[in-house]
Amino acid sequence: MTTAGEGPRPGELVVARNRKWDGSPHWVVPGYGLGEDDHGWWIYQGRGEFISRPGAALHTRSDAVLLVPREGRYAVTFYDDTNPGDFRVYVDLAWDLSWRRIGEPAGEGHPGVVEFHMVDMDLDVIRSARHGVFVDDEDEFAAHTETMEYPAELVAAVRDECARLHLAVRDATGPFDGISDAWLALGRKEHT
Numbered sequence: 001m002t003t004a005g006e007g008p009r010p011g012e013l014v015v016a017r018n019r020k021w022d023g024s025p026h027w028v029v030p031g032y033g034l035g036e037d038d039h040g041w042w043i044y045q046g047r048g049e050f051i052s053r054p055g056a057a058l059h060t061r062s063d064a065v066l067l068v069p070r071e072g073r074y075a076v077t078f079y080d081d082t083n084p085g086d087f088r089v090y091v092d093l094a095w096d097l098s099w100r101r102i103g104e105p106a107g108e109g110h111p112g113v114v115e116f117h118m119v120d121m122d123l124d125v126i127r128s129a130r131h132g133v134f135v136d137d138e139d140e141f142a143a144h145t146e147t148m149e150y151p152a153e154l155v156a157a158v159r160d161e162c163a164r165l166h167l168a169v170r171d172a173t174g175p176f177d178g179i180s181d182a183w184l185a186l187g188r189k190e191h192t
Contacts, residue, residue, distance in 0.1 A: 005099030007041040007068065008033030008114040011190075012105070014043045016066065016075075016116045018053075021095070021148045026120050027053045031066060033114070034186055039175040040069040043116070044187025045077070061085075065184045067175055068097060068116055073161045074125075075118055078180035081129075089127035089176060091165050093158050094118040121158045125165045133170045135162060 008014045012033040018026035029051045031043040043066040048059050062083040067076045076091040096119045103113035122141040127133050145155055169176045 006101060007099050010035050012111045013113045014116055018118055018120045021119055025054055032191055034183055040067050042067055042183040044191055046191050063188060065180050065187055074165055080184060086129040087126055088129055089169055091125040093121040093123040093162055095121055123158060123162045125169050127169050135166055
């Protein structure tokens with residue numbers, strides 16, 4: 001699976017718009033395009049940004065960097081030790097990852113705007129500073145499998161991807177090998 005559409009250019013505003021399988025809205029998180037590498041597109045999400053989902057809204061309490069992969073059915077947010085929570089890696093299993101350009105650059109100081117869309121598939125692979133690596137929200141995935149009528153092929157594909165990602169996060173392979181530190185440092189340098 002390749003993420004569809006044109007990703008962000010460095011410096012462009014990126015609005016991540018997540019939804020659930022039934023089309024209901026989920027998290028909306030702003031950020032700035034940093035660049036891309038073999039893993040995918042990197043987006044800086046700074047401390048103090050306003051994020052929301054139905055029933056919840058807050059200002060972020062630490063910097064983070066989001067990776068939208070070239071291949072795979074997930075998006076992953078990386079945090080460092082400044083995060084007041086204990087999450088360091090938060091992988092959202094996802095479906096229908098795509099980019100949508102909604103604004104072209106309008107000269108110096110006026111970057112373009114790109115939306116990143118995905119369907120959040122409930123399951124998360126998390127690296128916690130206190131609890132190690134684990135899969136979260138199995139109960140939500142089971143409930144939504146019934147209430148949102150996930151197709152059997154989708155359930156199998158999400159579970160397979162979750163197992164693959166669990167091993168990759170646990171073993172620190174691929175984009176989970178610490179490469180995010182350099183992208184986070186770049187984001188802080190360019191956006192603080």
